[in-house]
Amino acid sequence: MPPQILLIEDEDRMRQVIAMQISDLDLLIHEASDGAQALDIFDNQTIHLVITDIKLPKVSGMEILAHVKERNPDIPVIVITAYGSIENAVQAIREGAFDYVTKPFKEETLRESVKKALKVSRLAHEVRYLRQEIEDKFTFKNIVGDSPKICEVLELAGSVSHTDTSVLITGESGTGKELLSRATHMNSPRSSGPFSTVNCAAIPSSLLEAELFGYEKGAFTGAHKQVKGKFEMASGGTLFLDEIGDMELDVQAKFLRILETQQFERLGGSKTITADVRIIAATNKDLWQMVQDKTFREDLFYRINVFPIQIPPLRERKEDIYPLSQHFIREFSKAFGKKPPSLSDSGLKKLLAYPWKGNIRELKNVLERAMILCTTDVIMPDHLILNPYQEKAIDTLPLDKLIPMMIGDGLEALENRCIAFAMEQAGNNVSKAARILGISRATLRYRLEKSEKT
Ligand SMILES: Nc1ncnc2c1ncn2[C@@H]1O[C@H](COP(=O)(O)OP(=O)(O)OP(=O)(O)O)[C@@H](O)[C@H]1O
Numbered sequence: 001m002p003p004q005i006l007l008i009e010d011e012d013r014m015r016q017v018i019a020m021q022i023s024d025l026d027l028l029i030h031e032a033s034d035g036a037q038a039l040d041i042f043d044n045q046t047i048h049l050v051i052t053d054i055k056l057p058k059v060s061g062m063e064i065l066a067h068v069k070e071r072n073p074d075i076p077v078i079v080i081t082a083y084g085s086i087e088n089a090v091q092a093i094r095e096g097a098f099d100y101v102t103k104p105f106k107e108e109t110l111r112e113s114v115k116k117a118l119k120v121s122r123l124a125h126e127v128r129y130l131r132q133e134i135e136d137k138f139t140f141k142n143i144v145g146d147s148p149k150i151c152e153v154l155e156l157a158g159s160v161s162h163t164d165t166s167v168l169i170t171g172e173s174g175t176g177k178e179l180l181s182r183a184t185h186m187n188s189p190r191s192s193g194p195f196s197t198v199n200c201a202a203i204p205s206s207l208l209e210a211e212l213f214g215y216e217k218g219a220f221t222g223a224h225k226q227v228k229g230k231f232e233m234a235s236g237g238t239l240f241l242d243e244i245g246d247m248e249l250d251v252q253a254k255f256l257r258i259l260e261t262q263q264f265e266r267l268g269g270s271k272t273i274t275a276d277v278r279i280i281a282a283t284n285k286d287l288w289q290m291v292q293d294k295t296f297r298e299d300l301f302y303r304i305n306v307f308p309i310q311i312p313p314l315r316e317r318k319e320d321i322y323p324l325s326q327h328f329i330r331e332f333s334k335a336f337g338k339k340p341p342s343l344s345d346s347g348l349k350k351l352l353a354y355p356w357k358g359n360i361r362e363l364k365n366v367l368e369r370a371m372i373l374c375t376t377d378v379i380m381p382d383h384l385i386l387n388p389y390q391e392k393a394i395d396t397l398p399l400d401k402l403i404p405m406m407i408g409d410g411l412e413a414l415e416n417r418c419i420a421f422a423m424e425q426a427g428n429n430v431s432k433a434a435r436i437l438g439i440s441r442a443t444l445r446y447r448l449e450k451s452e453k454t
């Protein structure tokens with residue numbers, strides 16, 4: 001379908017001439033001879049570009065311009081003004097017109113303006129489409145889980161997202177810290193600004209400064225041209241400091257000063273640059289412990305820890321394992337072009353019993369592998385390949401951690417874990433283990449034999 005143009009001109013001959021001049025540009029032209037008719041067409045067709053005379057009977061060209069801009073500011077409007085009425089043209093540009101042509105105009109003038117306007121409107125449309133795709137990908141809606149713990153996290157993030165307050169997201173590796181940061185940015189008034197990421201762990205301290213603040217040409221050997229830093233690039237948006245616990249102490253000092261003033265100089269430069277940046281930091285380290293150990297500056301800790309959000313590990317919100325599994329199965333099915341298999345009860349049980357040290361990232365990987373291994377329409381336990389060391393590790397977990405994790409597995413399974421735990425504590429001495437459990441030696445022996453058989 002070619003782009004659709006709305007051409008509004010009350011003089012019939014003039015309108016026909018204009019339509020002729022642009023007739024070979026592969027356009028679908030809707031003609032209107034007055035403003036009222038034009039508005040009717042505009043509201044009922046998908047118009048990509050409007051060309052309008054300023055002086056029209058009934059509804060003026062300026063009113064049409066205002067109507068179009070109100071409905072969709074991305075649709076360009078070219079206004080046609082009479083010779084000698086430059087004030088009108090200036091006024092129209094101020095009100096958002098893309099361009100103006102003054103009667104009488106050369107054929108080429110209008111054609112060039114139309115071509116440019118269509119290009120701009122196509123780009124605006126593409127940007128909007130891509131932005132929508134990113135927004136859809138990074139909204140809070142895509143953070144799967146309905147456990148009270150994740151709901152609380154989402155509520156906190158939702159309430160701080162509208163502000164410029166610094167946020168510190170903590171949680172074990174793979175719990176979704178980056179995902180939450182992006183969603184917080186996307187729900188903020190800065191969402192149309194950049195989301196600039198600095199991974200403080202991946203960059204050596206000598207380079208981190210250059211990465212953050214940029215440098216001037218000749219600042220050091222190899223600085224062939226001026227480069228803007230992430231701080232400057234994030235202006236108007238969000239700077240995401242990933243793995244902030246890995247930032248070296250000397251960089252921490254510089255960084256603190258900049259956070260306080262939002263001003264800095266590029267390396268080798270003297271000009272002070274101001275950047276309007278919102279900070280979201282993330283770490284899997286215990287920053288407060290690091291402050292005690294003097295490996296993280298206390299003042300920086302307070303500066304970034306204004307609004308802390310802790311994402312609990314997956315093993316503490318087991319209710320999320322099933323919805324997350326369903327989500328990843330659907331995602332991988334789409335990617336692999338397969339019909340989504342279902343997850344067997346025994347498969348789900350296996351996932352529920354596992355401690356998930358790698359959290360959601362690990363669950364995602366396990367399911368990706370399962371999707372490849374599973375050739376039927378049901379994912380069975382054999383398809384779910386877990387880390388055997390982690391599977392074992394659960395047996396030695398303290399009971400206060402173990403019990404909440406095993407709820408839903410049945411009392412017998414829980415008892416077996418208790419027995420395994422007691423045996424471990426007792427160094428496999430049955431009498432000692434029986435004493436720990438408060439049962440007779442014979443009962444324990446019987447239970448041990450029974451669990452060996454199953
Ligand atoms: N609640 C969730 N819903 C859907 N996907 C999730 C969720 N949490 C995490 N993920 C997915 O798990 C993976 C790991 O998440 P992310 O990279 O945000 O974790 P992280 O906490 O930043 O990890 P690390 O500390 O290792 O950097 C990503 O693919 C992410 O999309």
Ligand SMILES: [Mg+2]
Pocket residue numbers: 177178242
């Ligand atoms: Mg991360």
